[in-house]
Amino acid sequence: MAKVRSKDVAERAGVSIATVSHVVNGTRFVSDETRQKVLGAIASLNYRPNAVARGLATNSTRKIGLVISEISNPFFTVAVRGVEDEFLRHGYNIILCDTDEDPERENNCLHLLATQQIDGLIISPTGVRNTSLLAMAEAGIPIIQLDRSSPDLAVPLIGVNNEEGAYQATRYLIGLGHQRIACLINLDVISTQRERLKGWERALREANLPVSEDFIVRADPHFYGIQSDTAGSLPLVSPSTQPQKAPSAYELLQDILKSPRRPSALFVASNQLTLGALYAFRTCGLRCPEDISLISFDDHDWAPLFSPPLTAVCQPAYRLGQAAAQLLMQMINGEAAEVPSLMPVELIVRASCAAPPMDGSDKA
Amino acid sequence: MAKVRSKDVAERAGVSIATVSHVVNGTRFVSDETRQKVLGAIASLNYRPNAVARGLATNSTRKIGLVISEISNPFFTVAVRGVEDEFLRHGYNIILCDTDEDPERENNCLHLLATQQIDGLIISPTGVRNTSLLAMAEAGIPIIQLDRSSPDLAVPLIGVNNEEGAYQATRYLIGLGHQRIACLINLDVISTQRERLKGWERALREANLPVSEDFIVRADPHFYGIQSDTAGSLPLVSPSTQPQKAPSAYELLQDILKSPRRPSALFVASNQLTLGALYAFRTCGLRCPEDISLISFDDHDWAPLFSPPLTAVCQPAYRLGQAAAQLLMQMINGEAAEVPSLMPVELIVRASCAAPPMDGSDKA
DNA sequence: CTGTTAGCGCTTTCAA
DNA sequence: TTGAAAGCGCTAACAG
Numbered sequence: 001m002a003k004v005r006s007k008d009v010a011e012r013a014g015v016s017i018a019t020v021s022h023v024v025n026g027t028r029f030v031s032d033e034t035r036q037k038v039l040g041a042i043a044s045l046n047y048r049p050n051a052v053a054r055g056l057a058t059n060s061t062r063k064i065g066l067v068i069s070e071i072s073n074p075f076f077t078v079a080v081r082g083v084e085d086e087f088l089r090h091g092y093n094i095i096l097c098d099t100d101e102d103p104e105r106e107n108n109c110l111h112l113l114a115t116q117q118i119d120g121l122i123i124s125p126t127g128v129r130n131t132s133l134l135a136m137a138e139a140g141i142p143i144i145q146l147d148r149s150s151p152d153l154a155v156p157l158i159g160v161n162n163e164e165g166a167y168q169a170t171r172y173l174i175g176l177g178h179q180r181i182a183c184l185i186n187l188d189v190i191s192t193q194r195e196r197l198k199g200w201e202r203a204l205r206e207a208n209l210p211v212s213e214d215f216i217v218r219a220d221p222h223f224y225g226i227q228s229d230t231a232g233s234l235p236l237v238s239p240s241t242q243p244q245k246a247p248s249a250y251e252l253l254q255d256i257l258k259s260p261r262r263p264s265a266l267f268v269a270s271n272q273l274t275l276g277a278l279y280a281f282r283t284c285g286l287r288c289p290e291d292i293s294l295i296s297f298d299d300h301d302w303a304p305l306f307s308p309p310l311t312a313v314c315q316p317a318y319r320l321g322q323a324a325a326q327l328l329m330q331m332i333n334g335e336a337a338e339v340p341s342l343m344p345v346e347l348i349v350r351a352s353c354a355a356p357p358m359d360g361s362d363k364a
Numbered sequence: 365m366a367k368v369r370s371k372d373v374a375e376r377a378g379v380s381i382a383t384v385s386h387v388v389n390g391t392r393f394v395s396d397e398t399r400q401k402v403l404g405a406i407a408s409l410n411y412r413p414n415a416v417a418r419g420l421a422t423n424s425t426r427k428i429g430l431v432i433s434e435i436s437n438p439f440f441t442v443a444v445r446g447v448e449d450e451f452l453r454h455g456y457n458i459i460l461c462d463t464d465e466d467p468e469r470e471n472n473c474l475h476l477l478a479t480q481q482i483d484g485l486i487i488s489p490t491g492v493r494n495t496s497l498l499a500m501a502e503a504g505i506p507i508i509q510l511d512r513s514s515p516d517l518a519v520p521l522i523g524v525n526n527e528e529g530a531y532q533a534t535r536y537l538i539g540l541g542h543q544r545i546a547c548l549i550n551l552d553v554i555s556t557q558r559e560r561l562k563g564w565e566r567a568l569r570e571a572n573l574p575v576s577e578d579f580i581v582r583a584d585p586h587f588y589g590i591q592s593d594t595a596g597s598l599p600l601v602s603p604s605t606q607p608q609k610a611p612s613a614y615e616l617l618q619d620i621l622k623s624p625r626r627p628s629a630l631f632v633a634s635n636q637l638t639l640g641a642l643y644a645f646r647t648c649g650l651r652c653p654e655d656i657s658l659i660s661f662d663d664h665d666w667a668p669l670f671s672p673p674l675t676a677v678c679q680p681a682y683r684l685g686q687a688a689a690q691l692l693m694q695m696i697n698g699e700a701a702e703v704p705s706l707m708p709v710e711l712i713v714r715a716s717c718a719a720p721p722m723d724g725s726d727k728a
Numbered sequence: 729c730t731g732t733t734a735g736c737g738c739t740t741t742c743a744a
Numbered sequence: 745t746t747g748a749a750a751g752c753g754c755t756a757a758c759a760g
Contacts, residue, residue, distance in 0.1 A: 003753095005752095005753055005754085006753065006754065007753080007754095015730075015731085016730065016731045016732075017731090017732095017753090017754080017755095018730070018731060018732080018733095018755080018756080019729095019730060019731075020754095021754065021755060021756085022730090022755095022756095025755085027755085027756085028729090028730090028756095029729070030729075030730085031729060031730090034729085034730080046499065048475075048478050048479050049479060049753085049754075050420075050479070050481060050752090050753050050754070051479040051480045051481060051754095052416055052419040052420050052425060052480070052481045052752090052753080052754090053420050053736090053752070053753035053754040053755090054753080054754055054755075055416040055736090055754090056414075056416050056417050056420050056735095056736045056737065056738090056752085056753080056754070056755095057735080057736055057753080057754045057755040057756080058736085058754080058755065058756090059736075061416060063459070063480075066460075071435065071441055071444055071445060071448075072438070072441045072442055072445065074436070077435055077436045077441060078436055080435055080460075081435060081436065081462065084435075084460070084461070084462060088461075088469075088472065088473075088476075091476065093459045093461070093476055093477070093480060094459065094460055095427070095457045095458065095459055095460075096430075096444075096448070096458060096459075096460040097448070097452075097457075098445065098448060105452075108452065109452075111412075112455065112457055113457070114412050115412050115413060115414070115415040116415045116416070116427075116457060117414060117415060117416045135410070224665070275665060275666060275669060278669050279669060282669070300666070301588070301639060302639060302664070302666045302670070305639060305642050305643060305646065305670075306666070306669075306670065306671075307670075307671035367737095369736095369737055369738085370737065370738065371737080379746080379747085380746070380747045380748075381737090381738080381739095381747090381748095382739080382740080382746075382747060382748080382749095383745095383746065383747080384738095385738065385739060385740085386739095386740095386746090388738095389739085391739085391740090392740095392745090392746095393745070394745075394746085395745060395746090398745085398746080413737085413738075414736090414737050414738070415738095416736085416737080416738090417736070417737035417738040417739090417752090418737080418738055418739075419738090419752090420736085420737080420738070420739095420751095420752045420753065420754090421737080421738045421739040421740080421751080421752055422738080422739065422740095422752085423752075
């Protein structure tokens with residue numbers, strides 16, 4: 001870089017560097033005449049202020065950290081856009097980090113970010129108590145939790161009412177006549193997964209249906225379990241180097257779907273598990289929705305065109321990201337901000353749910 | 365932040381700040397005794413070096429810019445992970461920017477990044493000549509082009525052989541007996557789109573099939589055109605505020621698909637257009653592959669489970685991101701690096717292509 | 729209305 | 745084996 005400093009601009013314009021700084025930032029009155037000279041010098045030298053130096057001087061970097069679990073999760077993918085679009089308007093940059101649901105990796109990212117003097121942080125925490133995170137909050141860095149919450153972290157959360165969404169989904173299934181409804185979730189440390197499980201339970205209890213551990217399937221969020229027949233294609237398992245912690249949804253569903261007392265409906269509590277479930281249906285020879293109904297939390301862009309079109313509980317992912325960004329911006333600016341309440345979800349009925357099969361297999 | 369500076373550590377340990385700096389960075393010999401004192405002070409004060417100050421002093425921020433077109437494009441989503449995983453290992457942070465294929469937005473991002481003193485840049489340029497970008501290259505900032513190239517920008521490109529991939533896809537269709545093969549592409553400024561178009565043309569010419577402008581459909585990359593019947597669901601159109609530039613693939617395909625001399629096969633040159641094409645098939649009452657075959661460039665994770673499972677040309681997206689990161693890292697470190705050649709693509713045959721219908725509509 | 733100057737927290741010669 | 749001190753480029757009192 002042919003480094004051009006404010007000093008160079010000052011010399012060229014025949015003014016002091018203070019004046020240069022002030023016209024760049026509009027931070028005090030400068031006569032029109034000198035302003036023009038400075039502007040001219042800036043243009044002819046192609047001067048770009050050094051944000052690092054500015055950051056040192058002002059203790060504000062105009063950068064925020066955005067820590068999510070996995071960018072290839074379509075929910076986060078669009079939430080990230082909500083955050084980014086909002087901050088771009090304010091001239092902020094975002095530093096992106098994926099945790100892969102790995103507390104250690106989360107910690108690495110947070111360490112790096114702590115060092116980088118970010119002005120604020122938006123995080124979808126892994127759910128494992130994190131002292132770096134707590135320390136940052138303690139240190140007064142503005143932080144927002146997006147989608148889910150971290151233990152002991154007393155900062156605003158932008159998310160939806162997961163318990164209610166899961167409850168509605170399960171109610172819908174019950175209304176269709178289902179009595180054997182399984183729940184497919186991923187990691188228990190994730191607050192949204194626990195909440196969705198609760199909603200499922202509440203609906204079952206309310207309908208006097210048994211809540212059996214056998215119908216709760218806990219799968220690894222990273223793996224669809226579809227790799228074998230698609231070798232060479234886009235990674236259908238996570239490309240990360242992270243070791244698999246639990247069996248995939250596909251593997252776990254084999255047993256339960258082949259059992260004579262199999263569920264007549266499946267509530268999928270995480271969008272990362274939907275493909276695995278669908279694949280398991282296929283290999284077990286189950287037609288959806290004739291043999292088994294499926295409803296999932298979170299939508300996919302291909303869901304309306306799938307066979308069958310998938311019924312789902314949808315979250316306003318873009319608006320969540322946007323809201324998180326707006327709230328963080330207010331906190332950074334020291335403005336009083338009221339923490340918004342949880343956003344509503346919406347049940348989108350398509351065609352993956354039907355009445356249970358009438359072969360008697362649905363007797364509870 | 366209860367700011368702890370190296371000065372504080374120095375005082376606590378009874379050494380100079382120079383020594384603190386050297387034990388933190390391992391940049392000159394320090395006796396074991398003093399090192400222990402310093403390390404102890406660091407731990408007890410919970411000292412974190414200020415990366416901004418370090419950046420000012422060393423003129424290296426350990427941050428790189430990653431400018432892509434759209435994070436919700438699954439190709440970029442996994443390429444980004446490749447870049448990120450690689451840089452995380454080296455303690456680098458990445459600043460993410462989406463251009464939305466909008467040259468103006470691209471320019472904004474680049475301006476911001478130029479200011480941020482990034483150590484390097486990985487970019488999937490919009491394809492419109494960009495003077496900020498050229499200036500950065502001129503200034504000696506290490507830059508890699510990912511996936512596609514920008515006019516006049518003489519920096520390494522990490523990507524695949526698009527012309528060849530498109531050629532193979534079209535050959536495959538021709539081998540099946542198709543003679544009326546349409547090509548669906550998006551923006552012409554995108555180098556990969558032009559290359560894929562060329563590959564399609566080459567295959568047709570080689571088979572002595574006519575290359576007609578009528579069979580080239582140019583659609584807007586942002587819009588699937590499926591919004592109407594999925595109101596309230598996940599955004600099936602881009603959530604961005606960017607105005608639509610061209611009609612969606614869905615809209616444009618209506619005419620051509622309803623024509624009596626409609627194509628018997630469609631080569632989709634961009635993954636963002638696949639859903640729109642599929643939707644158009646449905647509303648036009650065309651079965652795939654019985655009435656019309658479809659092959660797309662880039663795979664989707666749901667493609668193997670779709671009805672029909674989608675045949676596609678696959679790119680090693682993760683490895684592309686990783687390779688770009690590795691090459692950039694070498695450039696940053698001033699190591700001699702040979703620019704790798706284009707990576708190969710792979711044709712994954714599933715079930716969305718078949719022989720053309722025998723009703724005579726395929727006579728060229 | 730504008731200039732001087734003392735930092736911001738760190739790295740890095742140079743000297744000891 | 746370690747310290748002193750001069751910057752890195754910018755902002756923001758303070759002074760005029």
